[in-house]
Amino acid sequence: MRTYKDSFFSRFFGVARFLYLKMRYGSRFQFKSIGLVGRNTRIYIEGNLKLGEKVCFGENCFIDLKGQVKIGSNCFFNDNLRMVCHEQIEIGDNVLVGPNVSFYDHDHDYIIENDSLAFKGFVISKIMIGDNIWIGENVKILKGIKIGNNAIIGASSVVASDISSNSLMTGVPAIKVRDL
Numbered sequence: 001m002r003t004y005k006d007s008f009f010s011r012f013f014g015v016a017r018f019l020y021l022k023m024r025y026g027s028r029f030q031f032k033s034i035g036l037v038g039r040n041t042r043i044y045i046e047g048n049l050k051l052g053e054k055v056c057f058g059e060n061c062f063i064d065l066k067g068q069v070k071i072g073s074n075c076f077f078n079d080n081l082r083m084v085c086h087e088q089i090e091i092g093d094n095v096l097v098g099p100n101v102s103f104y105d106h107d108h109d110y111i112i113e114n115d116s117l118a119f120k121g122f123v124i125s126k127i128m129i130g131d132n133i134w135i136g137e138n139v140k141i142l143k144g145i146k147i148g149n150n151a152i153i154g155a156s157s158v159v160a161s162d163i164s165s166n167s168l169m170t171g172v173p174a175i176k177v178r179d180l
Contacts, residue, residue, distance in 0.1 A: 136157070
């Protein structure tokens with residue numbers, strides 16, 4: 001990703017954006033070491049965000065946290081990440097996330113009343129992602145998903161069911177292609 005490779009200034013402002021989050025959110029934003037935040041990244045924290053060491057967010061990311069998010073060490077989130085958390089998302093160590101990936105720990109719940117659609121609230125279930133995971137471009141990870149350690153998720157997949165450790169998954173919905 002060019003944001004952090006171009007110049008000293010890109011890295012400087014990436015760190016500055018990271019430190020701004022700490023000043024803005026105080027104890028709701030915790031980290032083990034300073035990471036980088038790309039340009040035009042918007043992070044809104046109503047719950048808690050805990051980061052391990054060396055966590056980087058690319059450009060144009062949108063993160064809306066009403067619940068608890070814990071991200072391990074050595075994690076990289078590429079451009080245009082979309083993470084919306086109402087309850088809990090936990091991501092392990094050494095996770096690489098491609099561009100345009102979405103994490104949603106909820107669905108919208110609707111009912112039909114008097115021949116019209118009415119919003120009833122959210123159906124919420126936590127997302128748990130293990131260590132040493134590679135998530136390809138344009139992947140969607142839906143509520144209630146548990147991904148084991150050492151897995152690869154192919155580009156443009158929709159993860160709608162759990163993924164066991166040491167697996168290569170791809171497709172809509174994502175299915176196991178082979179063991180790693």
